[in-house]
Amino acid sequence: MTRHLQDLLAASADRHADRPALVGADETLTYAELDAAVNRVAHVLLAHGLTPGARVCVLAEKAPWTVAALIGTLRAGGAYVPVDPAGPASRVARIVGAAEPEVVLVDAGSRALLDEVLAELPGPPPVVGAIDDAPAAFTRADLLAAPADAPAAAPADLAHLLFTSGSTGAPKGVMITHDTVLAFVDWALRHFGAKPGDRISGHPPLHFDLSTFDIYATLAAGAELHLVPASLGIDPRGTASFIRDRALTQWFSVPSVLTYLARFDAVAQDDFPALERLLWCGEVLPTPVLAHWMRRLPHVRFTNLYGPTEATIASSYFDVPEVPADETLPVPIGRACDGEELHVLDEAMAPVPAGEMGELWIGGAGLSPGYWRDPEKTAAAFRADPVAGERLYRTGDLARADVDGVVHFLGRADSQIKSRGYRIELGEIEAALATVAGIRECAVVGVDTGGFEGTTICCAYSVAEGHELPPTELRSAVAELVPRYMVPARWAELDDLPHNVNGKIDRPALRERFTPAGAATGGR
Template identity: 30%
Template sequence: MITNILSYLDAMAQRFPDKTAIADEKTFLTFAEWKYQAEVIGTALGVATDKQMRRPVLVFVDRRIEGLVGFMGVVESGNFYVPIDCKMPDQRVKLINDVLNPIAAITTTVADDKILDLIEFKGVRFNYAEVIDNEVDKAYIADVRSKVIDTDPLYSIFTSGSTGVPKGVVISHRGAIDLAEWLVETFGFDETDALGNQTPFYFDGSVKDIYICLKSGATLNIIAKKYFTFTKLLVKFLNERKITTILWATSAVVLVGNSQILNDSVPKYIKRVFFAGEAMPAKQLKVWIHKLPNAQYVNLYGPTEITVDCTYYVVNRDFDDDEYIPIGKACHNMEVLVFNDQDKLVGVNEIGELCVRGTGVALGYYNNEIKTHEVFVQNPLHNFYDDKIYRTGDIVKYNKHGEIEFVSRKDFQIKHMGHRIELEEIEVVVNSIADISNAACIFDQEKDSIILYYTTVSGEELDIINLIKDKLPKYMFPNEVFHLRVLPYNMNGKIDRIELKKNYDAQ
């Protein structure tokens, strides 16, 4: 029985020591090299941190292999990794740092270290290029392995928080192991496959790429961001690397389909197309199906809090252009429960909140007991023993085929550009600006746009984006900004977001 995700890396380093495991645009590592460098980093972490275990370690990531080596190095030390986008505003990194109080950080560039300086980072620092020249302490590595169990934390990825403070979702080894086992066995991945990674490593969608690679021996190719701007180069890259599988954000699949590039050339080695993160319009998917009719198309659904995915749907029938692809049925070792407002299970075509139980359910939010207990709760179907479920806040229904369809959100959380965002976090940041008297966000799902309305004490318009650019990541920037003299309020004295949406639609 596998209890540590590193067992996969051990096995692949033994079976395919000289096979390319991970590759970016400029360089690559074999499985044996990946394992060795991870053990070097793990040893260095142990020495510098007095062999602490189960503590957070920041790993700065970009579209390079160094981040993936850093992840496994942290796990070799018995700790858990926290991906940090190297382009993330330093104030947001500081918020994450304050929540975690991490024992160490692994950097790659001078810019990464400057961010640590700005946030007054107190932990131990490691530069990737310098630390991998150290030696491996095999006895220490073996000792750590003997102590790690499958419910220990593996990684933490931060999502948006309604109070303005990001929430660190903590995922266990068991959650990632079950995900990898299910994906590889269900969809037949092996060492002949080549994955084309699009999802950033600070985003939970990339977890699939990483652990399919480690479990199956497939090569993980990191696609540079420029290829999604110049899509002709993208198809050329996919063919040169003989990519057999893409597990992309829905928006990326749609982007490539809309670019018309598939009319000129197609990725001829593709066998599987997975998409996740947002609802997939059938009309957009048909572009791919028409050009690659023999590929398998799979819709994956799940929030960060349940180890990436909890449902899936293999596209096996035709859809009208105005339909969305269903999110399907539960993944292996996961159970999906849909409850109405009275916590009763719903029937066909009755809407309710999607809740999840199983080994993929996160350990909670790091250092945030209040928020954890709000959504990680006892199964309302019984009270005989501890049976934790996660309330996703997603409103869904079962269709006549018994498939789950996404309907809407229950609260102010949205899915934008593949990221789950609390609109309230944007409002908190905007309201912190000196001249702002109030602010409110709404979301246009059809246009995938965040709309911000605000009022000022002075009555003057402000350059909002410029004022928030150092406090929020780009994917949280409002797409449209409107300055109002007054905001509408409802009878309860709250900002009337329904009225704002009506006015926006009318415009």
């Protein structure tokens, strides 16, 4: 029997009707209430003409009824497109225009943005529905008046589109199917052991693929998903209080959140007694930060997850067995999740020997069908293994597999630069910087400044409370950790490093800061 993501909710609603499913800032839905809300959304979408496989854009803040709108789209036989309500109108317009939705669901806080977006789009506008009381073709009142039973609708293979940044500046839509998400959720439930009554964080924004794991693994387990307010993203002590007050059993976020909490010393010794597991994904977590967390929370299990959106949530994992003895060594990305495959290949797509660096390719159950209506980009990123013929995704990451088969991330292929004749991996410099006392957050970028050295190594950093760390002092500290040719030539001490909408360090913005036009804003 074919399974679909909305079936996970239906099964848990049968078993755990009165248990909390979604806990928002001021609203909680039980499993029975969430299942009914999903059905009501589906009925109203169908009544307004949603056709099988059609897209529904959801432009709304993270809240219980927003999650119900996503799953209700699936139950109506459509595919949802979560859109960042904090995004600039021009980017939102490109995403909505590319998705060509039949319906856009919006909340009151995003209605003005949607009006601006729709004014930019050609052709007939989509139906606009509101998940609250914003002016629209239908509102929360209409949803609450709709039937609460499941409608008869054939589910589509495509579950949702997630738009990520493209190298050309235009967002590219990654197609995510039901079976790719289910493959990861099934593995994660077995590996992490989530169960009814668990209280799981919902930290990432809904347009970020990590939220897919939060939603569907939680619902499959019959657990509680506690939606973390976006306002806590820049409030480390508030975030720590949220974990503590909600007695969360699982926390999952990008590493920058963990770095902020550590640098602001927001986590006490033996804090968060209910917490059982802490997971991160999306970028490298500095090993000193991990060691800080592991020493503070010896009762917690720590897992590094790795994987691009194109391979659905995550493709590999590494359970950290103990506090790292050497904090200068990065944490491995580990082994492939069940049904996934990691291949370290050379330029001819042939396997490299253990211990040697190559480019990381991913195969297996999590692979996306490709990019939405872009066969050229799809063909460039997804290729057939020349020997086995298996479809693989080219990550653009550099890696090596050790003799035990554990894979180690070595940085981006495009972050390896050549300066003064040397080939340099910028991630190695960042790892060294992260060990310097007083550093709160740092990033190293390569910038072509037209000098003789080819590419100039530039470092931006922020300093922890109670510390002073001028560039000259930091330069001296790093010079003791890396060769002279790897010491950054230009420095910028910032109050906070820029981050993109997914919480990752915004490296293009940092490169811009170090260009001649941006030098006056802080480069030294």
